[in-house]
Amino acid sequence: AKKHNPKGKFRPWLLRSAPLLCVSFIALWSVPSLFEGLSLVCVLFGLKILYEGAYTMFNIPMGSLLSAMADNDQERATLSSARGFGSAVGNAIPVMLMPMLIKKFGQTNSTGYAVGAVICALIGFAMCLGHYALTEERTVADVQDKEQQNIKITDIINVFRVNRPFLALCIHGLCICMMQYVSNTLTNYMFSIVYDDLALVTYGSIASAPFMMITLLGGPYLAKKFGLEKFIRIGLLAGSVLYIGLFGLHMITAVNPYVHIIISNMALGLASMSIYMQWGLVSEAIDYNEMITGKRTEGSIYGTFNLSRRVGQTIGNSAAIFLLGVIGYDAELKIQAAETVSGIKVLCVLLPGIFVLGSWAAFKFLWNMDKETRNKIDEFKKAQKEQ
Numbered sequence: 001a002k003k004h005n006p007k008g009k010f011r012p013w014l015l016r017s018a019p020l021l022c023v024s025f026i027a028l029w030s031v032p033s034l035f036e037g038l039s040l041v042c043v044l045f046g047l048k049i050l051y052e053g054a055y056t057m058f059n060i061p062m063g064s065l066l067s068a069m070a071d072n073d074q075e076r077a078t079l080s081s082a083r084g085f086g087s088a089v090g091n092a093i094p095v096m097l098m099p100m101l102i103k104k105f106g107q108t109n110s111t112g113y114a115v116g117a118v119i120c121a122l123i124g125f126a127m128c129l130g131h132y133a134l135t136e137e138r139t140v141a142d143v144q145d146k147e148q149q150n151i152k153i154t155d156i157i158n159v160f161r162v163n164r165p166f167l168a169l170c171i172h173g174l175c176i177c178m179m180q181y182v183s184n185t186l187t188n189y190m191f192s193i194v195y196d197d198l199a200l201v202t203y204g205s206i207a208s209a210p211f212m213m214i215t216l217l218g219g220p221y222l223a224k225k226f227g228l229e230k231f232i233r234i235g236l237l238a239g240s241v242l243y244i245g246l247f248g249l250h251m252i253t254a255v256n257p258y259v260h261i262i263i264s265n266m267a268l269g270l271a272s273m274s275i276y277m278q279w280g281l282v283s284e285a286i287d288y289n290e291m292i293t294g295k296r297t298e299g300s301i302y303g304t305f306n307l308s309r310r311v312g313q314t315i316g317n318s319a320a321i322f323l324l325g326v327i328g329y330d331a332e333l334k335i336q337a338a339e340t341v342s343g344i345k346v347l348c349v350l351l352p353g354i355f356v357l358g359s360w361a362a363f364k365f366l367w368n369m370d371k372e373t374r375n376k377i378d379e380f381k382k383a384q385k386e387q
Contacts, residue, residue, distance in 0.1 A: 008137035010061035010068060010299070017057035018128035022121045024051040029117030033110035058128065060306060064298040067283035068137040071381075076280025077223035077231075084276025088213070090127075094120050156300050162292055165285040166301060168366035169278065170308040172359045176274055177309045179355035181316030182347065183268065189324070190348040193336050195257045204261045211269040219277055229281060229367055232274045236360035239271030243353025250345045264349065271356045284369055284377075291380045323347055 005012050028051045032044040066083070070076040098116050105112030159166050191200040223231045246263045249255050282305055290296040327343025329336060336344075 008068070010065045011132055011135060011137060013061035014058060014065075014128060014132040017054055017061075018125055018132070020054040021051070021058050021128065022125040024054045025121045025124070026114075026117050027051075030110070030114035033114070056303075056306075060299055060303045062131065063279060063282070063306065064286075064302040065135060065137065066279050067286045067298050067302075069135065070280070070283060071138075074220065074224045076283050077228050077277060078220040080228075080277045080279040081217070081219040083279060084219070085213075085217075086127075087276070090124070093123065156297075156304055158293070159289055159297075159301065159304070163285060163289045164366050164368045165281070165288055166305070168362040169281060169285055169305055171362035171366065172274065172278070173305055173308040174312040174315075175355045175358040175362065176271065177312030178316040178319070179271060179352045179359070180275070181313050182320045182355070183352050185317055185320035186324075186344070186348050189329070189344055190260075191257070193329075193344050194341055195260075197257065200257055200261065203258075204265060211265060215269055215273050215276070219273065223277065223280070228277060228284075229363060229369060232277055232281070233360060233363045233367075235270045235273040236356055236363070239267045239269075240353050240356040240360060242267035242270065243349055243356060247345065247350040247353065250349060267353070267356075271352075271359075274359065284374075287377050287381065288369065288373070291377050320347065 024047065028044075028047040031047060032040050035043050066076065066079050070079055094116065097119060098112075101112040101116045105115070160170075187204070188198060188201060191204075192198045219231070225231075226234065242263055246255070246260065246267065249263075250260075282302055285305075286296065286298050286301050289301060323343075324347075327347070328340045329343075330340075
């Protein structure tokens with residue numbers, strides 16, 4: 001907030017962090033293989049921290065940039081959908097590339113991973129530079145008032161107290177990432193233990209792709225029709241109902257694997273709409289915070305929201321592995337106990353549904369952005385521009 005770079009408030013950070021992100025990613029997937037034992041572990045942890053730091057250095061200004069590019073729900077929904085579409089394409093590149101390289105070089109040969117990292121990093125670096133070149137900050141207010149420049153760490157603590165939309169987003173981020181990472185970690189166990197066919201995972205991935213593309217392409221239109229927050233909330237509730245309904249079906253009958261794939265992917269797709277479209281709501285929380293506190297702290301708010309997501313990811317990953325032990329899973333057994341099979345169904349179907357329901361509840365009972373509040377924000381922003 002204290003800087004007045006002619007190239008913008010956030011865009012310069014994209015240019016600064018992109019080379020660090022590229023180099024640290026390549027190093028993470030290549031350098032540790034030159035070491036052994038404890039030194040390998042130390043180098044791996046050090047490079048992982050370096051990469052995550054570079055990623056955060058790029059990701060926070062990149063996410064905050066949306067609030068500097070868009071003024072209304074439709075623009076924010078369109079940009080959020082574009083971000084989600086780009087993310088889906090970006091995720092697809094290593095998914096398609098790495099199996100081919102691993103097959104060529106071998107699963108335990110570090111060369112394949114290093115080559116894949118170089119290719120992905122260079123593609124990503126080019127995209128990052130394109131992101132910098134093709135974006136423009138249009139709505140960042142010129143900070144002149146000394147009180148506005150006086151940004152303190154306690155301001156973030158105060159945001160949790162006075163900014164209900166931001167609090168709702170943080171709870172949502174926590175819940176939806178726990179759902180996402182529990183599902184990602186345990187899906188293989190569902191198909192290998194309950195259905196004894198790990199190849200079904202591939203069919204699940206194929207089935208989810210068209211639904212996700214339809215959601216991303218139709219998201220801006222639906223957000224315009226219903227409102228961005230309501231559109232997300234409907235998707236979360238529908239996803240939770242499908243998850244919990246599917247679990248009930250598993251409890252009363254043997255569910256056909258393809259029926260499970262269709263229903264579970266519909267549930268995941270509906271819930272995941274919030275992941276791809278939530279960035280527009282972060283911009284609303286930033287605008288609301290500026291109106292009630294007099295300070296526009298995009299980076300701090302986006303960074304704290306992102307931290308809540310990281311906490312959710314960590315809890316989701318850790319809880320998934322811990323709960324496998326709780327339900328009695330034993331990797332040495334070819335056939336798991338009946339209680340373990342039932343436990344897998346709870347972890348893979350019911351638990352994600354509960355997490356998604358928690359995300360829905362955050363928007364239903366904490367989110368307080370209505371038409372009247374949005375009109376006040378618009379009047380505030382108009383007055384700011386006229387000053």
